[in-house]
Amino acid sequence: MRIKPEQLRSHRWFGNQDLRSFGHRSRTKQMGYSDEDFVGKPVIGVINTWSDLATCHSHFRERAEEVKRGVWQAGGFPVELPAMAVTETYMKPSPLMYRNFLAMETEELIRSQPIDGVVLMGGCDKTTPGLLMGAITMNLPCIYLPAGPMLRGNWNGKILGSGTDVWKYWSEKRAGNITDCDWMEMEEGIARSPGHCMTMGTASTMTAIAETLGLTLPGASSIPAVDASHARMASNCGRRIVEMVWEDLKPRDILTADSFDNAITADMAIGGSTNAIIHLVALAGRASIKLDLPHFDQISQRTPMIANLRPSGEFLMEDFYYAGGLRALLKQIASLLKLDCRTVSGKTLGENIESARLTNPDVIRSLEDPVGSSGGTAVLFGNLAPNGAVMKPTAAEPRLLKHTGPAVVFKDYNHLVKRIDDENLDVNQDSVLVLQNGGPLGGPGMPEWGMLPIPKKLLRQGVRDMVRISDARMSGTSYGACILHVSPESYIGGPLAFVRDGDLIEVDVVNRRLDLRVSDEELSSRRASWTPPKPHYERGFGALFSAHVTQAELGCDFDFLQAGSEISEPEIH
Ligand code: FES
Numbered sequence: 001m002r003i004k005p006e007q008l009r010s011h012r013w014f015g016n017q018d019l020r021s022f023g024h025r026s027r028t029k030q031m032g033y034s035d036e037d038f039v040g041k042p043v044i045g046v047i048n049t050w051s052d053l054a055t056c057h058s059h060f061r062e063r064a065e066e067v068k069r070g071v072w073q074a075g076g077f078p079v080e081l082p083a084m085a086v087t088e089t090y091m092k093p094s095p096l097m098y099r100n101f102l103a104m105e106t107e108e109l110i111r112s113q114p115i116d117g118v119v120l121m122g123g124c125d126k127t128t129p130g131l132l133m134g135a136i137t138m139n140l141p142c143i144y145l146p147a148g149p150m151l152r153g154n155w156n157g158k159i160l161g162s163g164t165d166v167w168k169y170w171s172e173k174r175a176g177n178i179t180d181c182d183w184m185e186m187e188e189g190i191a192r193s194p195g196h197c198m199t200m201g202t203a204s205t206m207t208a209i210a211e212t213l214g215l216t217l218p219g220a221s222s223i224p225a226v227d228a229s230h231a232r233m234a235s236n237c238g239r240r241i242v243e244m245v246w247e248d249l250k251p252r253d254i255l256t257a258d259s260f261d262n263a264i265t266a267d268m269a270i271g272g273s274t275n276a277i278i279h280l281v282a283l284a285g286r287a288s289i290k291l292d293l294p295h296f297d298q299i300s301q302r303t304p305m306i307a308n309l310r311p312s313g314e315f316l317m318e319d320f321y322y323a324g325g326l327r328a329l330l331k332q333i334a335s336l337l338k339l340d341c342r343t344v345s346g347k348t349l350g351e352n353i354e355s356a357r358l359t360n361p362d363v364i365r366s367l368e369d370p371v372g373s374s375g376g377t378a379v380l381f382g383n384l385a386p387n388g389a390v391m392k393p394t395a396a397e398p399r400l401l402k403h404t405g406p407a408v409v410f411k412d413y414n415h416l417v418k419r420i421d422d423e424n425l426d427v428n429q430d431s432v433l434v435l436q437n438g439g440p441l442g443g444p445g446m447p448e449w450g451m452l453p454i455p456k457k458l459l460r461q462g463v464r465d466m467v468r469i470s471d472a473r474m475s476g477t478s479y480g481a482c483i484l485h486v487s488p489e490s491y492i493g494g495p496l497a498f499v500r501d502g503d504l505i506e507v508d509v510v511n512r513r514l515d516l517r518v519s520d521e522e523l524s525s526r527r528a529s530w531t532p533p534k535p536h537y538e539r540g541f542g543a544l545f546s547a548h549v550t551q552a553e554l555g556c557d558f559d560f561l562q563a564g565s566e567i568s569e570p571e572i573h
Contacts, residue, residue: 001247001248002246002247002248003245003246003248005040005041008040008042008043008116008245009114009115009116009140009569010042010043010114010115010116011040012114012569012572013114013572014028014038014039014114015040020572020573024114025039033077037077038077041075041076041077042075042076042077042116042117042241042242042245042246043076043077043079043114043115043116043117044071044076044077044078044079044115044116044117044118044119044238044241044242044245045079045080045081045109045110045113045115045117045118045119046064046067046068046071046078046079046080046081046118046119046121046238047081047083047106047109047110047118047119047120047121047131048060048061048064048080048081048082048083048121049082049083049084049085049086049102049121049122049124049127049131050064050082050085050121051085051087053085053087053089053090054085054087054124055087055089055191055194056087056088056123056124056147056150056194056195056196056197056203057085057121057122057123057124057127057147057194058194059147059194059195059225059226059230060121060147062231063121063145063230063231063234064080064121064234066231066232066234066235066238067119067121067145067234067235067237067238068080068238069235069238070234070235070236070237070238070239070240070241070242071119071238071239071241071242072238073235073238073239074238074239074240074241074242074243075242076117076238076241076242076245078238079115081109081113083102083105083106083109083131084098084101084102084105085124085127086098086099086101086102086124086125086126086127086130087124088124088125088126088197088202088203088475093443093444093445093447094443094444094445094446094447094448095125095126095445096126096278096440096445096446096447096473096556097444097445097541097542097545098126098130099126099129099130099133099279099282099556100130100133100545100549100556100557100558100561101130101541102126102127102130102131102134103129103130103131103133103134103137103557103561104134104558104561105134106120106130106131106133106134106135106138107133107134107135107137107138108134109134110134110135110138110140111138111567111569111570112570115140116140116141116245117140117141117142117241117242117244117245118135118140118141118142118143118241119142119143119144119145119237119238119241120132120135120142120143120144120145121145121147122144122145122146122147123146123147123148123195123196123203123207123225124147124196124203125196125201125202125203125206125275125476128144128146128203128206128207128209128210128279129206129279129282129283131144132144132210132215132251132283132286133282133283133286133557133561135251136251136252136255136283136286136287137286137561137563139250139251139252140250141241141244141245141247141248141249141250141251142215142241142244142250142251142344143215143216143217143237143240143241143244143344144207144210144215144216144220145216145220145233145234145237146196146207146210146211146216146220146221147194147195147196147203147207147225148195148196148221148222148223148224148225148226148227148230149195149196149197149198149203149204149222149224149225149316149317149318149321150162150191150192150193150194150195150196150197150198150224150225150226151192151193151195151198151224151226151318152192152198152316152318152319153165153186153189153190153191153192153198154189154192155182155185155186155189155190156185159316160186160189160190161198161199161310161311161316161477162190162191162197162198162199162201162477163197163199163201163311163475163476163477163478164199164201164310164311164477164478164479165186165190165310166186166190166477167451167477167478167479169182169183169186171453171454171459171464174453174456174459175456175459175460176460193224193225193226194225194226195224195225195226196225197476197477198224198316198317198318199309199310199311199316199317199476199477200270200271200272200273200307200309200310200311200312200313200317200476201273201311201475201476201477202273202275202276202475202476202477203476204221204270204272204309204317204476205267205270205272205273205275205276205476206273206275206276206279207220207221208221208222208266208267208270208272208326209263209266209267209272209276209279209280211326212259212262212263212265212266212326212330212349213254213255213259213260213262213263213283214254214255214259214341214342214343214344214349215251215254215255215343215344216344217233217236217237217240217344217345218327218343218345218347218352218353219233219325219326219327220233220237221325221326222317222320222321222325222326222327223321223325224317224318224321227321240344240345240346243346244344244346247346249342249344249346251287252287253342254341254342254343254344255284255287255289256289256341257289258338258340258341259338259341259342259349260280260283260284260287260289260291261299261338262337262338262341262349263280264280264291264295264296264299264300265299265303265333265336265337266326266329266330266333266337267280267375267376267377268299268300268303268305268374268375268376268377269303269304269305269306269307269329269332269333269336269375269376270305270307270309270326270329270376271305271307271309271311271312271313271371271372271375271376271392271394271395272376272377272476273475273476273477274377274390274391274392274473274474274476274484274485275473275476276377276476277293277296277377277379277390277485277552278446278473278485278552278555278556279555280296280555281553281554281555281557282555282556282557283555284555285554285555285557285562285563286557286561286562286563287563288563292553293379293387293388293390293553294379296377296379297378297379297512299375300374300375300376300377300378300379301374301375302336302374303333303336303374303375304367304370304371304372304373304374304375305370305371305372305374305375305376305394306329306332306333306364306365306366306367306370306371307320307329307363307364307365307371308362308363308364308365308371309363310477311392311395311476311477311478311479312371312372312376312392312394312395312479313371314362315362315363319360319363320363320364322359322360322363323358323359323360323362323363323364324356324357324358324359324360324364325356327352327353327356328353328356328357328358328359328364329364330349330353330356331353331354331356331358332358332364332365332366332367333367334350334353335367336367337349337350339353371394372393372394376392376394376395377390377391377392378390378391378392378393378509378512379512380483380507380509380512380513380514381512381513381514382506382513382514382515382516383495383515383516383523384469384486384495384496384499384505384514384515384516385483385486385487385494385495385496385514386487386488386494386495387487387488387494387551387553388485388487388552388553389469389483389484389485389486389487389514390483390484390485391481391482391483391484391509392479392482393509395478395479395480396465396479396480396481396482397464397465397480397481400465400466400467400481400507401481401507401508401509401510402507402508402509402510403430403432403467403481403506403507404504404505404506404507404517405430405431405432405467405504405505406430406431406432406501406502406503406504406505407431407432407433407434407499407500407501407502407503407504407505408425408426408427408431408432408433408434408501409434409436409499409500409501410433410434410435410436410452411436411437412435412436412437412438412442413435413437413438413447413449416435416449416452416453420452420453420455420456421455421456421457423457425455425457426501427455427457427458428458429458429461429463429466431466432466432467432468432469432505432507433452433466433467433468433469434468434469434470434496434499434505435449435450435452435468435469435470435471435472436470436471436490436491436496436497436499437471437489437490437491437533438450438470438471438472438489438490439471439472439486439487439489439490439491439492439494439551439552440489440549440550440551440552440556441489441491441492441536441546441549442471442489442490442491442492442533443472444536444537444542444545444546445545446471446472446473446485446552446556447472447473448472448473448474448475448478449470449472449473449474450468450470450472450473450474450478450482450483450484451468451474451475451478451479451480451482452468452470452482454466465480465481466480466481467481467483467505467507468480468481468482468483469482469483469486469496469505469514470482470483470484470486470496471484471485471486471487471489471490471491471494471496471552472484472485473485481507483507483514485552485553486514487551487552487553488551489551489552491532491533492532493527493530493532495516495523497530498518498523498526498527498530499516499518500526503516503517503518504516504517504518505517544558545558548560
């Protein structure tokens, strides 16, 4: 089916002979365009999350031009729309707070203006879910253009991975094993080019998920940001989105329960970031699909992890691209996927990966010779996490996957900073470090504090991993026996709020349990004497966030943004 020019959404703005259409056309002409440039053509919004502080997107000014080149070639009319660059590096208190802001902005940018289809440009962690959440809600034809990973880091001939090697060498510096000079040299070499983090962190995970869901062109998520193929991919997106408008192929024609199962399967096979669970639940919610934590765990248990990428493995995204990229990985796990799902290419997922070639079986393993026999994420339940918690067992020391130890409790992040390196802290390698007030409301915004630092005195003894529990998140580039997203969070009176120093905590990953060995009576009495903390915000976006954000297992979306009754198109008066 092909729609006619008078069926274009933008026709309502440009196609009539009335007062308002006069204004819309004359103001387009104000920019130097002629009727030949835009009349009767699909208007393509190029939503660009470029900013001077979005270091992962520093190539997006050129890429936007390359997208536009493709749009012009295919007979569309491109318009660039800047959107908030939700950047992982600088935004405080936590960029997750602003994911929903970007989702709202994307939705309203599209709704309020004469747009027929969009190319979404993102990549740094929260930009992928933020842009897609808004676009899925608006349900106009869209293609996601991932920023692509940066090149491998380098320090004195050693390869450095974003985040992962920062945490590793920071511990070595605190243990006194590397010098200030070494540390400064790493600062120069760890981020060598435009592009997002090049470990299998949240950015690489979410762009792989976008591709598996069918929302990028085939292969788009693996191309390094500075590779010439990336520029060509940008103009391919521009050409294809114009066709998608004529075909009226929309995100909710593509997204189904099966495509989300494919995305979760890919997430487990790549050893993806624990953050992906939150974002996938939120994305599915926008498409009226309900995902619960046990479903993630079922898929995890049947999906071997086959990507040998840091933090769970050895290599980086540049190696992954040369090894065949996501298409080759998906082909390796094809027997676990529903291959008939539609994608933005107009073809099925199966057709998109048919010609993929694997060139390095060390980087992308097989189902018979995986890096880990089950998926990268485990979901735990128990009296400490009645609504669930997650961890990445593949990135933890195996001895800690079944462990009981006494709690050392920090009531918030400032308390942690003050106490963690105190030589008199009563802590040993079997202790369980607990951080409270790091959740969606408590953080606020679930900051990535969940990889709690190992106390300095234990680092000096050679300890490099311990069980750590919080209602915060951790960076997808982090590693260790870190149990995260504990729900309900402590700030609203979840059981985590009532843990005290010395309480025994039991972790059993095989049986997916997380329990506090304190009697129900004692917990009830602690609950009765608990005083809720004061709200963080009384006005502004923070107050809106606090009033409407949902808990981790519900995706941290705003309750009023989840799929519900449709909002009608604006009247044009
Ligand atoms: Fe942008 Fe890591 S800081 S992806």
